[in-house]
Amino acid sequence: MSIPEEARLHIVVVGAGLGGIAAAISCATSGHTVEVIEQARELAEVGAGLQITPNASRLLRHWQLPDSIWEAAAEPTMVTVHRYSGEILAHEDEFDKKIQAKYGAPFVDLHRVDLQQALFARAKDLGVVFHFSQRVESVESETTTVRTVNGSQYSGDLIIAADGLWSRCRESLLGRRDEPLPTGDLAYRIVLTADQVADPELRALVENPQVHFWAGPSAHAVSYSLRAGKMFNVVLLVPDNLPAGVSRQAGSVEEMRQLFANWDPILNKFLSYVDTVDKWKLMHHAEMDRWVNEASNMVFLGDACHPMLPYLAQGANSSLEDGAVLGLLLGKMKDKSQLPGILRLYESLRKSRGEAIVREAFKQRHDFHMPDGEEQIKRDQVFLSQLGKEIKGAFPSRWTCPEVQPWLYGYDAVAEVEKAVEENPALFFIE
Template identity: 60%
Template sequence: MASFSTSKCPRRSIVQLDIIVVGAGLSGLAAAISIAKSGHNVTVHEAASELAEVGAGLQLTPNCTKILQRYGLSDEFWASGSEPTSLTVHRYTGSILAHDEDFLQNMRKRYNAPFLDMHRCDLQQALHAQAKALGVDFRFESKVTKLEFEDARPMVLTEQKSCSVADLVVAADGLWSRCRSQFLGRIDPPKPTGDLAYRVVLDIEQIQDPELRRWVSEPTCHFWIGPGAHAVGYSLRGGKMYNIVLLVPDNLPSGISRQPGSIEEMKALFKGWDPILTRFLDLVNNVDKWKLMHRDEMTSWINDQFNLVFIGDACHPMLPYLAQGANSAIEDGAVLGLLLGRIKSKNHVPHALKIYEKLRKARGESIARETFKQREAFHMIDGSEQEARDAIFLSQLGKEPQSPFPSRWTCPQVQPWLYGYDAYEEVENSIKDDPFPPLSNNHQDDR
C-alpha cells in the first residue's frame, strides 16, 4: 500500500519554540512529528536505551491512518500492514452474530482512509525514522524524574543528572507518568480495571493447518464474545503473522502489571470455545499476561503556567476494547502540533493549549468511558441479557446495522464518531470559531 499525499500541509509558525517531549511512545512520536512539521525545535527524552523490537498488534482505524497518511511515512511502513477485508463477531462457540463482508471497502468509502492491522514496533520505528528526518533530537537513557514549571521556561531534570529548559513540556510518558504525579503534587498510580490481556503473536511458519494458514494469509478481523471474556484475532505484516488478544478477568497479584503467563491456564479459560480459536491457542509456545489499568479523569490537561501539556495514556488511558488507545494518542499529538503551527508569538501558546484541551479532553475521556460499555456488551454471562443481545445481533445479520448495536465496531452511531474524526478539519474549524488574538505592539519582540 503506497503512502498518501495531500495538499493540506500544516502551517509553520513564524516563531520557533524549544519543546521537550517526555516519552518516545506512540503519542510522543506523533507529537514530535507534528510539532516539528509546525516549525519548532523538538527534543524527546526517553528512559529506554533504544526503541526495542518488541510488541504485539495494533488496529489503526481511519481516524488515525488519515493522520499517518500526511506524516510522510515510508512505503515499507504501509506495506507492513494488513487490511482486513471483513469483520466478524462470533458467539464464543463459533456461531456468527454479526458480519461485515465489505468492511475494507466500507472503511475506505466512508472515511477516505484505510483500517490497518499493524505490528506496534513497525509503527513505532516508522514514526521514529520520520521524526529523525524532521530534525527531532532524541535522547535515550534519559529518564525524567523531576519537572520545575513555575518559571516561564520549565526545567526538566533526569535521573542521569542532566538538566534542560524549554518553552513547553509535552508529557507523553504513558500510563505510569511521572509528569502526572509532578503536576498533581502526589503519587497517582493507575488503577486496575479487573481485566487482563494475554497477547499472542504467531508466525505463519509455525502454522501447518491449511485452514488456519488461510486465516492468516487472507486478512480478516474476528471477535469471539463469551461469558466474562472475549478474544480478537487479525493478521499482521501482510498476512505473515497472526495476532490474538485474549481479554479475561484479572488474577495477577496486586502491584504486578505484567508477568509470564501459563499456557495451560490460558487454554483452560477458553476450553469449549470456537475450535478455530482453540486450534490457534494450541500453537502458542509462550505468552505474557498484562494487567489492564485505567486512571481517573484529570481536571485539566494543562498547567496554570501554560508550559506543560498532557497527551495519550498519561491523561486518558483506554481499555483495548475499541482499539483506540494508540489511535487517540496519535490524534492528540497531531492536534497539538497543528495548533502550535498557528502561533505568531510565545504569547499565543496559552490560547493554543486551551484549544487543544477543548478539542481533545472531552473526546479522549468519552472514548475511555465507551470502552467500558463495549466490555459490558462483549462479556455478558449466559442468561437473559445475553440472549437479548444476541437477538439484536441476529435480527440484523446480513443487513445494515441499526443503532444502538451491541458491537460498536460497526454501530452506525459509534463508528462514524470514532472513525470519522479528522484532526486537521477539527483544528481548522476551531480556529475559525476561536481565532488567535491579534498581537499588540508590546508583544512584537516575543516572536
C-alpha cells in the same frame, strides 16, 4: 510550515511512545524545535498488533510516512463477531472497501514495532533529537525544566507529557503519587507467524486478513493478521488474577488454554500453536481535571491523561490524534504570548473526546463480556436481527455500529483544527 521566529518554541517531549513521537512530528512540521526524552535504552523490537482506524491512518498519510508502513500492514476484508462457542452473531464483508468509501482512509492492522519505527524515522528526518536512557526524576514548572535520574536536565518553552500510564509528569502536576488502578481484567497477547500455523484452514485465515471477535462470559478474544498476512495477532481479555502491584508477568500456556477450553474449536486450534505467553494487567486512571498546568508550560496527551482499555483499539489512535491536534495548533502561533490560549484550546478540543472514548470502551467490554443469561440472550437477538442486513441503530459491536463508528473513525484532526482556528479568531490575532 513557516511560523515567525518570535513564535518558535523549544519543546521537550517526555516519552517516545506513539503519542510522544506523533506530537514531535506534528510540532516539528509546524516549525518548532523538538527534543524527546525516553527512559528506555532504545526503541525495543517488542510489541504486538495494533488496529489503526481511519481517524489515525489518515494522519500517517498526512505525515508522509514511508511506503514501507503500508507494505507492513494488513487490511482486513471482513469483520466477524462470534458467540464464544463459535456461532456467528455479526458479519461484514468487504470491510476494507466500505471503510475506504466512507472515510477516505484505510483500516489497517500493524505491528506496533513497524509503526513506531516509521514514526521514529520520520521524526528524525524532521530534525527531532532523541535522548534515550533518561528516566524523569522531577519536572520544574518555574523553569520549564525536566530533570532526569542520571543528572541531565532539559529546558524549553513547553513540556509535552507523553509518558504514559505511569506518568511522572502527571505526579508533578498533581503534587502526589498517582498509581494507576486495576480494571479487573488482564490481556494475554499472542503473535504467531504464518509458518507456525500448519493447519491449512487456519493458515488461510492468517494469509487473508480479517478480524474475528469471540464474545463470551467475563472474557473475549480478538484475532487479526499483521505484516500482509505473514503474522497473526491474538488478544485474550480475561479476569485479572495477577498479584497486586504486578503489571506484567510470564503466563502459563496451560492456564490460558484451560480458560478457553469450551470456546470455538477454531480459536482453540490457534491457541494450540502457542508455546509462551505473557499476562498484562489492564489499568486505568480517573479523569484528570485539566490537561494543562497553571503555568501553561506543560500539556498532556495519550495514556498520561486518558489511558484506554483496548476494547475499541483506540489507545494508539487517540494518542496519534492528540499529537496531531497539538502540533497543528502550535503551527498557527504568531507569538509566544498565544501559548496559554492555544494549550487551552487543545484541551477543549481533545479532553471531552478522549474521555468519551474511554467510557465507550468500558461499554464495549460490558457488551462483549456478558455471562450467559437473559441479558446475553437479548444482546444476541439484537445481533442476529441485523445479520445479513444493513445495520440500523445502536449495535452491541461498536466496530460496525452506525452510531459509534462514524464518530470514532470519521474524526479528522486536520479539519478539526482548521475549524477551531476559524471559530477563535481573537486567539490567533496579533496586532
